[in-house]
Amino acid sequence: MKYLKQLAIILLVSLLAEILEYIIPLPVAASVYGLVLMLVGLITHIIPLEKVEGAADFLVQNISILFIPSTVGIMACVEELKQMVIPLLVISFVTTILIMVVTGKVSQFIIRRKAAKE
Template sequence: MKYLKQFFIIMLISFIGEVLKWFIPLPIPASIYGLILMLTALCTGIIKVEKVEETSTFLIEIMPVMFIPASVGLLDSWGELRDIIFPIGAIIIITTIVVMGVTGKITQGIIRMEKREKNE
């Protein structure tokens, strides 16, 4: 029953994100609204981490399974993708390297900042 309650909380936040998407005409996916709502609720203490921890851990563990339909969809549209596979591949490689580099630099900056705060 505990897992059902946790899943209900997560789905309720997702539903509220869907409703916000319907009311706010911005080009932002409903899932982003839901993520922002969940982050806000967790940071403010409206929802305690313990109230969603086990179910969210389970959902993260099975996340690779969620990509199977998208992969099948890509295979299904191979005819359209065949002509542009090299430009798409180059974009994927370049953006992956850029994201990894920026993430690394930001992480290093945060670690340095935390070390300075500890030493002071």
């Protein structure tokens, strides 16, 4: 019963998020509105952490399985993939390394500058 109630709260936030997606004319998916709503709910204690964390942890721990159906969808868009397979591979790989280096260097610089000041 406990988990059912927790899931109901998470689903309610998801529903509110879909309403927001419908009203707000921005290219933002409902799930992102929901994430922000939930975070605000937790910070303001409108939603107490212990009222959602059991079901939420279960969903987050198993989130990978939720992507399988859409990944299998690749069999329905082989043509689109063929048209961009090389750019897709190159861009995915190269930018990952660039982002890693820039993020690491910038935050390391800020941390060390702060440490030097202190």
